[in-house]
Amino acid sequence: MSLIETRDLALRLGRETVLRDVDFAIEPGEIVTIVGPNGSGKSSFLKALIGVLEPSAGSIHRAPRLKIGYVPQQLHIDRTLPLTVARFLSLPQRQTRKAMCAALEEAGAADLLSRQMTDLSGGQRQRVLLARALLNHPDLLILDEATQGLDQPGSAAFYRLIEQVRRDLGCAVLMVSHELHVVMSASDRVICLNGHICCEGKPEIVASAPAYRALFGTGTQGALALYRHEHSHSHDHAHDHDHAHEVAE
Amino acid sequence: MLDDFLIRAALAGVGVAIAAAPLGCFVVWRRMAYFGDATAHAALLGVALSLSFSISIFAGVLAVCLAMALAVSTLSERGYGIDTFLGVLAHSALAFGLVAVSLLSGVRVDLSAYLFGDILAVTRADLAVIWGGALAVLMLIGWRWQPLLTATLSADLAKAAGVNPRREQLVLTLALAAVVAVAIKVVGALLIIALMLIPAAAARPFSGSPEAMALTAGGIGAASALAGLWASFQFDTPTGPSIVCAAALVFLASTLISLTRRA
Numbered sequence: 468m469s470l471i472e473t474r475d476l477a478l479r480l481g482r483e484t485v486l487r488d489v490d491f492a493i494e495p496g497e498i499v500t501i502v503g504p505n506g507s508g509k510s511s512f513l514k515a516l517i518g519v520l521e522p523s524a525g526s527i528h529r530a531p532r533l534k535i536g537y538v539p540q541q542l543h544i545d546r547t548l549p550l551t552v553a554r555f556l557s558l559p560q561r562q563t564r565k566a567m568c569a570a571l572e573e574a575g576a577a578d579l580l581s582r583q584m585t586d587l588s589g590g591q592r593q594r595v596l597l598a599r600a601l602l603n604h605p606d607l608l609i610l611d612e613a614t615q616g617l618d619q620p621g622s623a624a625f626y627r628l629i630e631q632v633r634r635d636l637g638c639a640v641l642m643v644s645h646e647l648h649v650v651m652s653a654s655d656r657v658i659c660l661n662g663h664i665c666c667e668g669k670p671e672i673v674a675s676a677p678a679y680r681a682l683f684g685t686g687t688q689g690a691l692a693l694y695r696h697e698h699s700h701s702h703d704h705a706h707d708h709d710h711a712h713e714v715a716e
Numbered sequence: 717m718l719d720d721f722l723i724r725a726a727l728a729g730v731g732v733a734i735a736a737a738p739l740g741c742f743v744v745w746r747r748m749a750y751f752g753d754a755t756a757h758a759a760l761l762g763v764a765l766s767l768s769f770s771i772s773i774f775a776g777v778l779a780v781c782l783a784m785a786l787a788v789s790t791l792s793e794r795g796y797g798i799d800t801f802l803g804v805l806a807h808s809a810l811a812f813g814l815v816a817v818s819l820l821s822g823v824r825v826d827l828s829a830y831l832f833g834d835i836l837a838v839t840r841a842d843l844a845v846i847w848g849g850a851l852a853v854l855m856l857i858g859w860r861w862q863p864l865l866t867a868t869l870s871a872d873l874a875k876a877a878g879v880n881p882r883r884e885q886l887v888l889t890l891a892l893a894a895v896v897a898v899a900i901k902v903v904g905a906l907l908i909i910a911l912m913l914i915p916a917a918a919a920r921p922f923s924g925s926p927e928a929m930a931l932t933a934g935g936i937g938a939a940s941a942l943a944g945l946w947a948s949f950q951f952d953t954p955t956g957p958s959i960v961c962a963a964a965l966v967f968l969a970s971t972l973i974s975l976t977r978r979a
Contacts, residue, residue: 514872517876518875519875535876539872539873542869543870545745545746545747547744547917548745548869548926549920549923549928550926554925555869558866558869558877559862559863559865559866559877559879
């Protein structure tokens with residue numbers, strides 16, 4: 468049985484339709500990556516799954532007692548707020564020191580417990596966010612561009628860590644990423660999103676799909692093309708539809 | 717003992733300071749200073765309302781501040797340019813309040829008492845209202861402490877953890893209006909936010925956790941209230957502003973200490 472499943476999901480932000488007709492499901496233990504240009508509705512889709520955004524149409528079905536661990540894109544903590552890693556992990560539920568240490572260990576941040584959040588580097592902070600998501604032993608880990616702001620080696624290390632976590636804990640992983648070439652190899656399935664699902668499947672199949680190439684260009688190093696992606700592109704696949712592009716993520 | 721106006725003033729100042737401290741921390745962390753100003757400045761409208769309908773100042777100010785704070789947080793959620801918008805509201809609320817008080821016929825109102833406080837005129841009944849309000853605010857903030865902190869970090873993170881950030885915002889709004897209502901007699905509408913903001917900011921360099929910051933801010937606030945009271949008695953200066961001056965001096969010292977520590 469799927470952990471989470473959507474049917475004909477549509478999302479609106481203000482007057483803009485960000486997403487429509489999304490049929491999606493993720494199975495236990497699966498790693499699924501969502502790719503798509505800026506404003507394609509990737510983050511909004513994740514927020515709908517965790518219940519932050521209400522769908523404007525369609526349905527979301529979650530498995531009973533599904534536990535989701537959510538790692539946000541970036542967490543800005545105001546410098547005026549003194550907060551140690553331990554205190555951060557204890558929000559909103561108080562945690563035992565043992566549980567916090569175990570989660571930090573799993574996230575590769577074992578020695579950070581008593582550090583101030585605002586003193587951490589970008590990579591350390593992402594690991595702490597990951598540890599926080601692991602605290603409740605999730606069935607499904609959802610990561611929203613978790614490597615934004617990390618350099619290449621940093622994000623590669625982070626994705627290796629995610630694979631490791633999946634192996635250790637057996638949780639499913641759903642992530643959004645820009646870094647196609649890094650992500651592709653680690654994923655069981657890739658979904659190419661641009662206001663709707665353009666194409667999906669095994670990484671190598673998606674990489675050669677016409678809809679994917681229209682968005683990210685040809686060649687396996689699609690990551691560069693992504694940043695140059697123009698909003699006024701035209702798809703070369705057959706079915707016609709208008710793309711709601713001018714939307715915030 | 718409570719017959720002495722100085723004792724009553726000291727108790728009133730300390731009561732307001734410790735209620736304002738944890739709230740002031742949230743004002744600092746969430747960058748709500750302008751929001752607080754808009755709420756506090758609306759207090760004068762509340763005074764005008766109370767005087768014209770002969771109801772208690774506390775009730776009138778509480779009602780108007782609450783209405784103002786709710787209006788502001790609703791409108792800001794709809795995405796108005798928040799900084800400008802709050803600035804406009806804060807200052808126009810003050811101006812309308814001043815005009816409204818001046819229009820009251822038949823009563824001679826000592827405006828400066830409401831603008832800057834009149835702590836030396838605090839009665840026993842006022843003390844009961846101040847301490848009752850202060851304890852209610854402290855209990856509310858204490859009860860909501862964990863979810864409030866979570867919502868302060870990130871609205872999305874809070875929602876994902878089952879905390880409703882709008883409800884927590886409402887809790888803060890309610891607490892803010894209550895503190896303004898109890899503090900107007902002590903430091904006045906213009907300086908209430910200063911009494912929240914300055915002790916919290918001064919406490920920051922010496923705090924390693926949110927709880928420590930709130931406690932330190934409470935201590936600094938209470939000490940400033942007593943020091944300001946003493947100074948105003950000693951040098952014959954207005955009490956409300958003297959209290960804020962004392963807090964500002966603590967802030968200055970704290971900033972200098974943290975700068976030299978870092979260097």
